[in-house]
Amino acid sequence: MTAPYDPQEREKVVAKLPSDLRRELKVRAAELTTDIQDAVTDGVTAWLTLDEHATVDTSGGTSFATYLPAGLYKQLKQASKTRKVSYNQGVAQAIRHWLATHPSPRPAPPRTTGARRIVFGNQKGGVGKTSVSAGVAQALAETGKRTLLVDFDPQGHLTKQLGYEQHAIKAPSLAKAMLGENEKPLHDLLVPIKGGDFEDRLWLLPSCRDAFLLDAKLATTRAVRVKETALERVLDDVEQDFDYILIDCPPSLGYAMDTALYYGRTREGEQPGLSGVVVPVQAEDTSGDAFDMLTEQLDDLTDDLKVDITILGFVVNLYDARNGFIATSSLAEWEGMDEPVFGIVPELKEQREAVRMKTPLLAYSPDCEQANVMRSIARRING
Template identity: 60%
Template sequence: MATPSAPADRDKVVTKIPPQLRRELKIRAATVGIDIQDAVTEGIKAWSSAAKPLDLIDTTGSESFSTYVPTTLLARFRGDCSELKIPYNQGVAQSIRLWLDAHPLPQRARRATGARRIALGNQKGGVGKTAITAGLGQALAEQGFRVCLIDFDPQGHLTKQLGHEHLPLKGDSLLKHMVGERQGELTELLLPVDGEAFGGRLFLLPACTDGFLLDAKLVTSREVRVKETALEKALAAIEKDFDFVLVDCPPSLGYAMDNALYYVRTRDGEETGGSGILIPVQAEDSSADAYELLREQIDALCDDLGIDISDLGFIVNLYDSRKGYVVTSSLDGWRSIGTPEVIAVVHELKDQREAVRQKTPLLVYAPDGEQAETMRQIARRIAA
């Protein structure tokens, strides 16, 4: 949200600050809806009137930072730093910290209709459902929301990417809660996803390979009368504790996908678009073919059960225009659909692949990278 050119009454601040501080400023300013230049201006004003000395900020490893501040305020600030024998970059860092402390992440009030529920689904594998689920969840947690990631794919890619193992087959699992065979409370299976920026707000419900048995179990279970409602009934135990529940769906058109779609339907009293399905795709023909199958499943389920499911949009993942006409024309094709619309394009970069190899969340491994910033943009759009 930084201003690209200098206003007439402002001068450019050029200095170095710690990357973590710069990142906090960028995220917080976007979250509270203020330009970075205005946040820094408010911080400098607070610094000027604050009792001195202030706590020193560790500026080790600082990186370039620039913005614009009113001319007269900046001149006075430079003079004050010099008079107090405080390095200029230390004064800027202290000012930003004062602003951050005065503008904490907003307290997210629980919605009367409960957590917002988003399924990330596509019948085709390899389009990036897991990467988008993880990145979106991390970005929402950064912005102050409590988020639960559900690894609903028995292959467990989300679980593994975040550095965990499948739940043991003989233990408790989401499947067992869905078919009436639970061994404990579902909340006991949740694992925190580590990351300072997540603030203890991001959790994972790991996969178990027993998920491959879901269709057969649901068909034979006497505990579940309406097969499509099993996931919702199981997740009711944890849903109340979160602002968002994100479901990483398997590449399947069976009962698992039916359950995920039913779970994210628009419930009675809930605004349209609060929950729904987000569809990761790639700029190539097989993704389009898979989407047609998914579209048919969504429409059939809505007709059969009399429900509404909001389309939250396409995310075109792993995009690389250097691959030529096929991908560029395919992107144009996705955009031409209109509804649902393309809400983001995620470029094919090494950050995500390296984060997966390190079993580290993307926004921890490469928090200042382009892919991380795209995830934050998607999160702001979804949370709006």
């Protein structure tokens, strides 16, 4: 039977939906590893065949956008008119029907090794570690995962881009806690990241102004294994409160980076591939050179400490095919690596605008192409 629309040709559709329905859709789609546009397409297709249509409370609705096949979109508008319901009500009923017919899978078994730990690292600066780690954290939190985003870069770009202040030099901080100089519980240093469908499930551990001293102080520490375990010992206090802890690392190969890589290792009793390193890169040669240095550091660390640290995959950031052969051939090389490419983030204005506005991307422009790539990366990580 031929479909009455072409699934390859889609057009953007916008409706106003209540936040709880939008959030439930995003969580369920993530649980079932389904694109939101495919879930809505299935829901609308089924809704058109239903005889009974339970009313959905759409009061307080805010903008929700997705892409539907052009022919299906036309049918949805016509059916809503025929059934004497608003277009927003038709979309809401279709989504509610999809949710009812696609139940949540069984809950995952209880964790035995704390939160899943994802380290975003690359020795080269400017590749987008901050924007990628922040976007993926927001996307994970959208799906209902309790997520902590750690600004581990002394420059504090992540903290500033999200509209927060770095901890002052004399104030309690992550760095001081790692050096045993903190009297304040780590919980007290966390701040909630507001906005979007991730609110109430996303937290930030801000950077501190004196974190650049961390490498030097760790280098002079004489205690055995303190250099590698310093970050883990501190974050252990909050691990059970989160499903994911994401580390935005500095562009460095020093002792601080060692602590982050060690933190992302596969722990005893943990299934391989749940925690590890995600490497943001760009489609150009210097990212490859930096990755070579990172792998050398990983090899040294795993050999010295007899641990397993997995490179989970790459994210090719700020990609623009208009750069021609340099970009396309470099992308082909990344896609030919043993580790997968989790996503290709296009060079678009929305991320820069969000940074300028000091607002999370998925709150500033939740339906832009970059935001949807972040959600795709989060699905790959979440498995």
